[in-house]
Amino acid sequence: MYLVILMGNGVLILVTTLNSHLHTPMYFFLANLSFLDICYTTSSVPLILDSFLTPRKTISFSACAVQMFLSFAMGATECVLLSMMAFDRYVAICNPLRYPVVMSKSSYVPMAINSWAAGSAASMVQTSLAMSLPFCGDNVINHFTCEILAVLKLACADISINVISMGVTNVIFLGVPVLFISFSYFFILATILRIPSAEGRKKAFSTCSAHFTVVVVFYGTILFMYGKPKSKDPRGADKQDLADKLISLFYGVVTPMLNPIIYSLRNKDVKAAVRSLVVFQKHFP
Numbered sequence: 003m004y005l006v007i008l009m010g011n012g013v014l015i016l017v018t019t020l021n022s023h024l025h026t027p028m029y030f031f032l033a034n035l036s037f038l039d040i041c042y043t044t045s046s047v048p049l050i051l052d053s054f055l056t057p058r059k060t061i062s063f064s065a066c067a068v069q070m071f072l073s074f075a076m077g078a079t080e081c082v083l084l085s086m087m088a089f090d091r092y093v094a095i096c097n098p099l100r101y102p103v104v105m106s107k108s109s110y111v112p113m114a115i116n117s118w119a120a121g122s123a124a125s126m127v128q129t130s131l132a133m134s135l136p137f138c139g140d141n142v143i144n145h146f147t148c149e150i151l152a153v154l155k156l157a158c159a160d161i162s163i164n165v166i167s168m169g170v171t172n173v174i175f176l177g178v179p180v181l182f183i184s185f186s187y188f189f190i191l192a193t194i195l196r197i198p199s200a201e202g203r204k205k206a207f208s209t210c211s212a213h214f215t216v217v218v219v220f221y222g223t224i225l226f227m228y229g230k231p232k233s234k235d236p237r238g239a240d241k242q243d244l245a246d247k248l249i250s251l252f253y254g255v256v257t258p259m260l261n262p263i264i265y266s267l268r269n270k271d272v273k274a275a276v277r278s279l280v281v282f283q284k285h286f287p
Contacts, residue, residue, distance in 0.1 A: 003259050004047045010262030011036035027110040028094070031087045032265060034114050035216075038076050038083065039258035045072035046147040046254060063133075066148040071129040073254070074150055077224065078175045079121025084217055085179035086113045088186040091210040096193045124171050131164050132157075149250055176224070183217055212265045219260060223253040 014036040018029040046069060053059040061069070093104050132150055135157040145152035150168075154161050190210060197203045 003255055004043060004051070007043050007047075007255070007258045008040060010266075011039050011258065014262045014265065027090050027105040028087065030110055031083060031090060031114060034117075035080065035083055035087075036262060038080055039261055042073065042076035042080075043255060043258050045069055045076065050146050061148065066143075066153070067129055067133045069148045070132065070150055070153065071125050073147065074128055075122045075125035077121075077253075078124045078171070079118050080220065081175045081179045081224075082117040082120050083114070084213070084220065085182045085186075086110075086117055087213050088183040088217070089113075091213055092186040092190055094209065095190050095206055121175075124175060128164075128167065128171060131167055135159050135161065135164070145247055146251060147254075151246070176221075180221060183221075187214065215264050216257075216261055219264075220253060220257050223249055223257065 015033050018024045018033040018036075049061065049069070090105055090110070093101050097104065128150060132153055135154070136159050137156050138158040139156055141156060143149075143152050143156065154164055157164075187210075194203050194206045197206060
């Protein structure tokens with residue numbers, strides 16, 4: 003799965019960079035999303051694979067902090083980036099005549115940069131708060147990775163500040179983007195339904211169907227992980243922890259693997275660019 007993630011997202015970055023027809027805001031955001039997915043999985047999957055080969059599965063305190071920062075930063079950045087992509091689709095469908103002006107290079111490049119900056123800043127705050135706590139137990143993390151919620155359970159001090167900070171971060175990076183995306187797609191759907199021809203409606207919907215699918219898969223899992231109430235599972239703590247681990251693994255590995263597949267299967271431009279790249283490689287090995 004890790005190799006598929008590297009290859010699939012790497013090909014998307016390559017074709018969006020080399021093919022001049024894909025030098026548009028939507029594919030620029032897509033290249034950022036692919037690079038983010040590579041960074042996201044690389045922060046954890048290699049260590050998970052290595053742990054299968056070593057009898058004692060350990061990680062240093064500093065490496066744990068770095069892993070926590072990268073995974074949280076990539077997750078928060080993706081939340082903002084997906085909302086930026088929703089805005090791009092909103093302008094393209096609801097205000098197509100203004101699209102070249104609103105989504106000019108001087109607009110969409112800072113949008114992407116700010117997404118990365120916001121995610122990194124939020125991760126820096128959460129990681130610093132978590133790593134400043136005292137850990138006086140056996141320090142065994144009941145998780146595949148240094149996931150922040152799993153690490154906080156090991157602290158032998160009051161974590162109320164961390165809980166409040168995490169709640170505020172959830173509202174900013176989960177609640178606000180979900181509302182923004184929902185409103186964007188409400189107006190997109192209303193505009194599509196007003197298109198008189200069935201062919202026109204189908205063409206308009208196809209331009210945002212891939213992004214909508216990725217949003218549903220990503221936010222569905224991450225909201226269930228970080229947005230669900232932390233009540234005790236009637237089946238027992240072990241099964242609840244196992245469910246949290248599997249959900250985390252899903253949005254950390256399965257979602258980055260599905261993203262390039264979804265975009266390539268649902269997008270004629272990407273498929274054409276990949277085919278032209280393959281033909282070019284055959285003629286010029």
